[in-house]
C-alpha cells in the first residue's frame with residue numbers, strides 16, 4: 001500500500017516538475033523574443049516617434065559645461081572627421097550628395113519643405129556577392145545613385161565582396177556605416193546600447209572599408225542595426241551618451257521613413273515589395289527608403305526597376321546621403 005502511495009506521489013511530483021520546467025522554458029523563450037525578435041516590428045509602429053530625441057538635444061546643451069572639460073580630445077576627432085579630404089563618395093559622386101545632417105533633420109520632422117521631391121534609396125547589410133551586383137546594375141541602367149550601409153563582416157568576407165565595395169564607390173554611390181558584426185546581442189546587450197562597443201564597431205567597419213578605398217574614406221552616415229527608433233522605443237538609457245559621441249564625431253544616425261519591407265515577416269515577392277514602397281512613401285516630399293542588398297534579397301533586386309520607375313513617375317529625384 002505505502003509503496004503504491006509513494007509511487008503515485010513520485011509520479012505526481014515528476015509531473016509537477018515537468019510542468020514547471022515547461023513554464024520556465026516558455027517564459028524565457030517569450031522574453032528572448034521580446035528583446036531580440038520583435039525589434040523590427042516595433043520599428044514600424046514607432047516610426048513617427050520624435051520626442052525622445054528632441055529631449056536629448058536639450059539635455060545635451062545643459063550638459064555643455066561638463067563636456068567642455070573634455071573638449072580638447074573631442075575637437076581632435078571632430079577636426080579629423082570634418083576634414084574635407086575625408087569622404088564617403090568619390091569625386092564624381094559628390095554631384096549627387098545631400099547633407100547627412102539635413103537628412104536627419106528631415107527624418108526628425110525638423111526639415112524645411114522646399115517643394116522638391118527627393119528619394120534616398122538606402123541598401124543595408126551588404127555587400128553580398130549575389131544581390132549587390134544586380135542592384136548596382138539596375139542603378140547604372142537608370143543612372144540613379146543610392147547609399148549603401150555596409151556591414152564590415154560582409155565587406156571582409158572575400159575578394160569579390162571587396163571588389164563590390166570599390167564598385168559601389170566608383171559608381172558614385174555613397175557609403176554608410178552599419179557596424180562590423182550587426183550583432184544585436186553584442187551592440188545592445190541586455191537591450192541597452194554598449195556605446196563603447198558600438199563606436200569600436202563603427203571604427204572597425206570604417207577600417208574594413210579604408211583597407212579597400214584608402215585612408216581618406218570616412219562616413220558621417222550611421223545606420224543602426226534595428227534602427228535608432230528601436231533604441232528610442234526601448235527607452236535605451238545610454239542613448240544620450242551615444243548622441244554625444246556621434247556629435248563629437250560629426251556623425252548622424254539616419255533611419256528611414258519608407259521601406260520595401262524586405263526584412264520583416266513573411267518572404268515577399270517583387271510585386272509585394274513594390275506595393276510596400278508605394279504605401280510607405282505616400283505623399284512625403286523627402287523619402288529615405290530602407291531596403292536590403294544582402295544574401296537572400298533577390299526579390300529586392302527584382303523589384304528595384306519598378307520601384308525606381310514608380311518614384312520617377314511620382315516626380316522624385318535621387319540623392320545620396322553624405
Ligand SMILES: [Zn+2]
Pocket residue numbers: 124125178182224225226
Ligand atoms: Zn541591418
